[in-house]
Amino acid sequence: MARHLVEPARDMIVAYIQANIGPALVAVEASRNAVFNYGVPLPLPREYFISKNFLALQPPSVFVVCESVDFKKSRGANHINATARFGIVTIVEAQTSDQSTRMADRYVAAYSQILDNLGLTNTDDTFSIKIIAQGVEFSEDYTVSTQKGNAAEMWRKGFKLSCDVEFYEAL
Numbered sequence: 001m002a003r004h005l006v007e008p009a010r011d012m013i014v015a016y017i018q019a020n021i022g023p024a025l026v027a028v029e030a031s032r033n034a035v036f037n038y039g040v041p042l043p044l045p046r047e048y049f050i051s052k053n054f055l056a057l058q059p060p061s062v063f064v065v066c067e068s069v070d071f072k073k074s075r076g077a078n079h080i081n082a083t084a085r086f087g088i089v090t091i092v093e094a095q096t097s098d099q100s101t102r103m104a105d106r107y108v109a110a111y112s113q114i115l116d117n118l119g120l121t122n123t124d125d126t127f128s129i130k131i132i133a134q135g136v137e138f139s140e141d142y143t144v145s146t147q148k149g150n151a152a153e154m155w156r157k158g159f160k161l162s163c164d165v166e167f168y169e170a171l
Contacts, residue, residue, distance in 0.1 A: 003169065004122070004126070004127040004167070004169055005069070005082075005084075005167065005169075006066045006069065006084060008122060008127060009066075009084065009086075009127075009129050009165055009167060010050055010064050010066060010086070012120045012122065012129060013064050013086065013088070013115075013120075013129075013131065013165070014048055014050070014062075014064050016114070016115075016118070016120060017045075017048075017062065017064070017088075017111075017114070017115075018045075018048065020114045021044065021045065021110060021111075021114065022044055024110035024111075024113050024114045025042040025044070025106070025107070025110045026042075027110075027113070028042070028106045028109045028110050028113070029042045029106065032102075032106060038098075038099070038102060039099075040094070040099050040102045040103055040106065041094070041099075041103070042103060042106055042107070042110075043060055044060070045060045045061060045062045045090070046058045046059070046060060046061060047061040047062070048061075048062050048063075048064070049061065049062070049063045049064075049065075050063070050064055050065065051063075051065060052065060057091060059091045059092050059093035059156060060090060060091065060092045060093070060103075060107070061090065061091050062088065062089070062090050063087070063088070063089040063090070064086065064087075064088050065086065065087050065088075065089065066084050066085070066086050066165075067084075067085045067086065067087055068084065068085045069082055069083070069084045069085075069167075070082060070083045070084075081166075081167070081168060082166070082167040083164050083165070083166050083167070084164070084165045084166075084167060085162065085163075085164060085165075086131075086162075086163045086164075086165050087160045087161070087162055087163075088111060088115070088160070088161040088163060089158060089159070089160045089161075090104070090107050090111075090158065090159060090161075091156055091157070091158040092104050092107060092156065092157055092158075093154050093155065093156045094154065094155055095153075095154065095155070096155060097141035097155045097157070099155070100141055100155045100156060100157040101141060101157055103157070104138060104157045104158070104159050107159070108136050108159060108161065111133070111161050112133055112161075115131050115133060115161070115163065116131065116132065116133040117130070117131070117132060117133075118130070118131045119131075126169065126170070127167070127168070127169045128167075128168045128169075129165050129166060129167055129168070130165070130166040130168075131163050131164075131165050132163060132164045132165075132166070133161060133162075133163050134162045134163060134164055135161075135162050136159055136160065136161050136162070137159065137160045137162070138157065138158070138159045139157055139158040139159065140157075141155050141156070141157045142155070142156055142157075143155050143156070144156060
């Protein structure tokens with residue numbers, strides 16, 4: 001049997017985000033708007049990428065990228081008990097930098113809600129993963145407009161949720 005490792009893990013993570021991000025964003029939006037409604041939209045992701053492809057993206061865009069894998073070879077067991085480092089990057093876009101910042105904050109809350117300490121198992125029960133959110137890094141707000149001062153100018157902000165993803169697989 002072929003080893004599962006990164007590709008199936010990434011596919012499981014992407015599928016889980018696609019299936020669960022909508023309700024999580026709705027819950028975060030309702031919670032924040034109950035305090036004060038800033039009029040911040042929380043659209044569903046429009047695109048998903050599995051590599052660092054930043055050309056012609058349409059925000060919100062999600063990147064699920066494996067950065068490294070530690071096979072923990074010193075254990076000498078008859079199974080894989082590895083830890084991968086994944087970056088889940090999302091780029092959001094809004095009319096103002098305040099809105100793009102709030103959108104990023106709310107996406108982080110939604111990801112934390114659905115992904116942290118999440119266990120997933122593939123359909124034939126031969127491979128399982130556990131996701132542990134470790135931290136978040138935010139980009140500066142930036143514009144992609146070529147016409148400065150344009151009233152229709154859009155602001156983007158990105159963030160990276162760093163996660164350890166533990167792999168469990170019998171050999």
